[in-house]
Amino acid sequence: xxxxxxxSFPGNESFGERLALxxxxxxxxxxxxxxxxxxxxxxxxxxxxxxxxxxxxxLVHPNDKMLPLLFLMDALRDLGARRIGLVxxxxxxxxxxxxxxxxxxxxxxxxxxxxxxAADWLLTVDPHLHRWTDLRQxxxxxxxxxHVASVVGAWIGTNVDTxxxxxxxxxxxxxxxxxxxxxxxxxxxxxKTRQGDSDVxxxxxxxxxxxxxxxxxxxxxxxxxxxxxxxxxxxxxHGARTPVCVGIHAVFADGARNALExxxxxxxxxxxxxxxxxxxxxxxxxxxxxxxxxLGNAGKP
Ligand code: R5P
Numbered sequence: 001x002x003x004x005x006x007x008s009f010p011g012n013e014s015f016g017e018r019l020a021l022x023x024x025x026x027x028x029x030x031x032x033x034x035x036x037x038x039x040x041x042x043x044x045x046x047x048x049x050x051x052x053x054x055x056x057x058x059l060v061h062p063n064d065k066m067l068p069l070l071f072l073m074d075a076l077r078d079l080g081a082r083r084i085g086l087v088x089x090x091x092x093x094x095x096x097x098x099x100x101x102x103x104x105x106x107x108x109x110x111x112x113x114x115x116x117x118a119a120d121w122l123l124t125v126d127p128h129l130h131r132w133t134d135l136r137q138x139x140x141x142x143x144x145x146x147h148v149a150s151v152v153g154a155w156i157g158t159n160v161d162t163x164x165x166x167x168x169x170x171x172x173x174x175x176x177x178x179x180x181x182x183x184x185x186x187x188x189x190x191x192k193t194r195q196g197d198s199d200v201x202x203x204x205x206x207x208x209x210x211x212x213x214x215x216x217x218x219x220x221x222x223x224x225x226x227x228x229x230x231x232x233x234x235x236x237x238h239g240a241r242t243p244v245c246v247g248i249h250a251v252f253a254d255g256a257r258n259a260l261e262x263x264x265x266x267x268x269x270x271x272x273x274x275x276x277x278x279x280x281x282x283x284x285x286x287x288x289x290x291x292x293x294x295l296g297n298a299g300k301p
Contacts, residue, residue, distance in 0.1 A: 002050075002051050003024055003025050003026050003051075004023070004025040004026070004051060004052040004053065004054060004295050005025065005026050005027075005028035005046055005048055005051050005052070005053045005054070006019060006020040006023075006025045006026070006027055006028060006053075006054045006055075006056060007027075007028040007029075007030055007044075007046075007053065007054070007055045007056070007072065007076070008027070008055075008056045008057075009032075009055060009056060009057035009058075009065065009068075009069065009072075010032060011058070011275060012056045012057055012058055012275075015056060015058075015089070015272065015275070015284065016056040018284055019054075019056060019087070019284060019287070019288055019291065022284070022285070022288035022291075022292070023288055023291050023292045023295055025054065025295070026046070028044070028045075028046040028048065028053065029044075029045040029046045030042065030043060030044045030045055030046070030072060031043040031045065032068055032072070040067055040068045040071055042068060042071045042072050042075055044072070044075050044076060044079055047079070048076050048079050048080060048081040049079065049080035049081070050080060050081075050082050051081060051082055052081075052082050052083050052085070052295055053076050053081045053082075053083070053084050053085070054084075054085040054086075054087055054291070054295075055069065055072060055073060055076075055084065055085070055086050055087070055119075056087045056089075057069055057086065057087075057088055058088060058089045058090045058273060058274050058275075059088045059090055059091055059092040060090050060092065060249070060250075060251055060274045061092075062092035062093065062111075066114070069118075070114070070118050073086070073118040073119055074118065083120040083121070084118075084119050084120050085119060085120060085121045085122070085123065085294065085295075086115065086118075086119040086121070086122050086123070087122075087123045087124075087287070087291065088122065088123075088124045089124065089125045089272075089273035089274070089283070089287065090124070090125070090249045090251070090273045090274050091122075091124040091125075091127040091128075092111065093107045093108050093110075093111040093112075094108050094127045094128035094129070094132070095108070095128050095130075095221075096108045097128075097130055097131040097132045098131050108132065108138055109138050112135075112138035112139045112140070113138075113140070115139070115141075116139050116140040116141040119141055120141060120142075121141055121142040121143070121144070121294065122135070122139060122141055122142070122143040122144070123143075123144050123146065123287070123290060123291060123294060124143070124144075124145055124146070125145070125146050125147075125148055125248065125249075125271075125273045125283055125286075125287060126145065126146070126147055126148055126149070126175070126220055126248050126249070126273075127145050128171075128220055128221060129145070129174075130171050144290060144294065146283075146286055146287050146290050147175070147178075148248060148271060148281075148283045148286050149175035149178035149179045149182070150178055150179075150181075150182040151182075151271070151281060151282075151283055151285075151286055152175075152179050152182070152218065152246060152248065152271065152281055153165075153178060153179035153180065153181065153182025153183040153185075154182050154183070155246075155269075155280070155281045156179065156182075156183040156185065156216050156218075156244075156246065157182060157183035157184055157185070159280075160183075160214055160216055160244055161214055162185075162212070162213045162214055163183055163185040163213060163214050163215075163216045163244075164185060164186055164187070164188065164207075164210050164213035164214065164215050164216065165179050165180040165183060165185050165186070165187035165188075165216050165218055166187070166188055166189075166190065166215045166216060166217045166218070166231065166235065166243070167187065167188070167189035167190065167217075167218060167219075168190050168217055168219055168227045168228065168230075168231040169189070169190060169191065169219075169227065170189060170191065171220075172189060172218060172219055172220070173189050175218065175220065175248075176189055176218060179218050183216075185213075185216075186210060186213070188207075188210065190231055190234070206238065207235075207238050207239065207240060211238065211239050211240055211241070212241075213241070214241050214242070214243070214244060214266070215235050215240045215241065215243040215244070216243065216244045216245075216246055217231050217232065217235075217243055217244070217245045217246065218246045218247075219245075219246075219247050219248075220247070220248045220249060221247060221248070221249045221251050222245070222247035222249070222250060222251060222252060222256060222260075222268075222270070223251040223252070223253050223256065224253045224256055225252070225253070225256035225257070225259050225260050228245050228247075228260055229259060229260065229263055231243075232245075232260075232263045232264070232265060233263070236264070242264060242265065242266045243265055243266065244265065244266050244267045244268075244269065245260055245265050245267070245268045245269070246269045246270070246281075247268075247269075247270045247271075247278075248270065248271050248273060248283075249270070249271070249273050249274055250270035250271075250273070250274045250275075250276035250278055250279065251274065252276060252278075257278065269281065271283045272284065
């Protein structure tokens with residue numbers, strides 16, 4: 001059987017090339033550009049006939065990416081691809097997992113419905129699973145989540161002196177304990193109340209002798225940075241040392257990273273699920289192991 005083809009969406013080229021190399025796949029070529037009227041032009045240049053194909057597209061700022069992505073996957077199917085996998089290191093819209101107010105769109109489900117019609121399987125990294133506890137609750141295609149808490153923990157254990165792993169909210173508890181175990185460090189979890197997009201309040205237990213350690217705030221997503229900022233403020237008020245902030249997904253809304261740096265953190269570090277200057281933790285080997293098994297399984301995740 002011919003090697004799988006990996007098509008990297010714009011912005012994912014170096015990640016996609018490394019991924020292809022790691023699973024003995026070939027890099028697929030395609031053209032994506034805009035017509036003068038801003039409609040999308042897509043042209044597949046590598047023949048996908050009877051081949052497994054994978055599209056690598058991290059889905060931060062997803063709205064502009066979605067139509068071209070759907071067009072590409074539709075073209076690949078039309079041109080005879082055997083199975084189409086989507087590798088989205090960051091999966092968008094997972095936080096809209098509840099109708100918080102009457103009439104709101106449940107966009108995590110709408111987004112999943114659209115993607116599930118276009119691809120045959122999905123591979124992602126630590127999606128925001130909170131009220132949905134499993135991707136299968138929203139994705140009708142086979143969907144696999146790769147968990148990188150132990151990779152993050154190993155990085156902290158090697159790079160931070162006497163760390164204290166701090167989860168900013170109860171949602172972070174799911175990965176705080178794994179990170180702490182891999183970093184050989186103690187952990188605490190704070191309590192967060194979100195009152196609006198950028199309005200977050202925190203409470204935390206007394207640090208006691210843990211105040212002598214370096215707090216490492218860990219979260220799945222850093223978006224507005226408010227969750228981290230409020231936690232930083234509280235840690236400082238409780239006499240903690242200068243904290244390090246670690247996020248899996250570097251979403252960073254405008255100004256968020258500067259705000260964190262101005263709040264006086266020692267360092268802001270993320271994984272490379274979303275390309276960003278703060279990337280320091282390479283999750284590609286973890287993703288590649290699962291992708292290799294996925295392709296070897298001929299599409300049976
Ligand atoms: C929410 O529960 C997530 O785990 C993160 O804490 C949240 O998305 C971070 O967002 P922000 O940076 O906007 O506070």
